[in-house]
Amino acid sequence: MASRGVVIFLLAAIPILCLELRRGIPHLGIRDLILLCGQIFLLLAVLTLIISVTTSWLKSFKRSQVCLKGEEEEENEKRRKLVRKQQQEIQSEKTNLVLENASLASFETSNREAAKRRKLPNSGTRVTAPVECPPQKKVLDLPEEPPETADEVVTVALRCPSGRFLRRRFFKSCQSQVLLDWMMKIGYHTSLYALSTSFPRRPLDMKGSWTLEDIGITVDTVLNVEEKEQSN
Template sequence: MSNSNRYVVFCVLLAGVCFISWKRSLIGVKDALMLSGRGLILLAVCTLMIYMIQRLKSFFSPVCQEPSASPLHESSRLKQEQARINQQNKHNEKTSDYVEAVIKPRQNLFLQQKMERYHRMTGETWKLSQGFTVGEDESETHDDVDVNETPYQRAKRRRRLQTAAQVTVQQDVPKEKTVIVLPDEPQPDAEGVVKIALRCPSGRTIHRRFLKTWSSLLLLDWIKKSGYPPALYTLCTSYPRKPLLTAADVSLEDAGILVDTVLNVEEKDPSTT
């Protein structure tokens, strides 16, 4: 029983005794109050003594060791530990499989791409080829090779084949680049002169004077010379926005350029080409 419960029981008993004695006139009110006070003091002294005895006993008595776990609890703990170890091993196996199947191939591919980019930047693309064994290209694989052919004859035939290959390569002369030549700009006060401004995708604006009677294809030559090939770019009017008509038999006047005009150089939509 706790101390609070003891206090309550003692107070109830003491109050009952005092009430019964007072009712039967065994003791007076003053004596009943004195008896109650002495009882409370006695209870307080007893409680203090019990508390001090328990403290002294716990101070002088040795620390009690915890009882050893039962065999059932020990076996359960071992099973749980073994289950955790097995689960951790499964996780480690999955991690190693993922590293071998995904991480390492991805790292090898990334390293190979970096090496290829490095060799291309340094001009050592020959390192990217598999190569061949020395003397492998000199081996004869043709069926018409004469086994009685002397080394001199074999070398002569090989030189003749190399010369023929060089002549074939020299015949493949690259085509000459087309040089774009625009007509000279007319004078500002000439009749039929219009000034055209091009707004380029880079943000710059270029100006040039044309005659309205000139062909509209000169505008395509102009943007091509400015670095915007007509195969990828087109000319559009500012307002209303629409593609400018350009053809060999269409003049600037026929295309709608009657006064000074601003044209936009825009990229063509790949879906419409």
Template sequence: MASRGIIGLFLLSALPLLCLELRRGIPDLVYLKEEEENNEKRQKLVRKKQQEAQSEKASRYIENVLKPHQEMKLRKLEERFYQITGETWKLSNGHKLGDKGRGKTAYENGGHFSLRKRTFTSQRNLPKPLSKISPSAEQPTQKEVLGLPEEPPETAEEIVTVALRCPSGSVLRRRFLKSCSSRVLLDWMMKIGYHTSRYSLSTSFPRRPLEVKGGWSLQDTGITMDTVLIVEEKEQSN
């Protein structure tokens, strides 16, 4: 019992000291919390200033470096386009009306006249339009084409098959008697739309012009078997 009383007295005597220590520790805790809050605010402020500095730096880079580079690249593309199209006069600066020659560029003083001069010269050097085709070179009318003889049957004797290879790529075939006049070939060519004034006939092999005369038959011209003839355009003389 005595020991318990002594312990109780010790606790009672130590209680004021414990309360004093607790009172001292509470301000320290409050101070630490305020210090932590202040540090956090300072860090947020520092981060905000860094972000603002980065944004300002990026804006200066875009304005001073990137934008001028893009404008220069666009200007070069525009100059190249006008040089290709022959409209380089669009690259020059104009002048206000009523300036009376003040501050005019070299293009404004003489470019317009030079442009007119070049236009006139180019028009003067243009080739003259082709003259109207003479009546002899025009396609024949139906009246100019002579009638062709009737095509003999396949079973007839002394016949030959002639094929015409046209410039369009088509191939036409027809049977003739070997005794027919050689002029019938020219009549046939004219009937299908190739006038003798602009086109001629040639043998395929060997390649040579076909000789056609009024008194000659197909046999006289050398056409004694099935033959392929080529319709060729004549060289037009100036």
């Protein structure tokens, strides 16, 4: 700031000094020097005022643009979280409805089979027809967590989109599907979320019969729970 003021002072003084020198140096007296200095300081004050006003206006304009941009990004993030929450609620309602329908179908089938058995006549040889069970919704039942001192055990940590970390121990021989079951059990449905490795960052490749050891989880590992890209 000080060097800028000196430069402005010199730039303002040069034109006035040139004009006075053209009039003649011998004619410069004390009064003329005082007037000359007053003109220079007046011009310097005007230039400083113009620069300060312009600078403050530019800063306030940039600050307002940054605030508007930050508010817009925050609003978009809130809207995206709300849509994601609504999608999760819809998936949970669908899952509950399927479970209720499966339970109702199982109850009705049991009642029909009991009624048929009561109506069958007694005979010497009774042939029991095989009972077909209705398809049941898979129940997410995670294996019991092994102790820390057990052999062939790895600790897997999930980094959730909310920022929290969840840790659990598994045997290396467990099927890789147990990771997806664990993710669904904590509230992240596989239709909306997927698992990926941290370093390097890539989707976790899992097959039905592969174990944790088969997919490369042989030491303590951190996995990311990431949103799937929604198709239009």
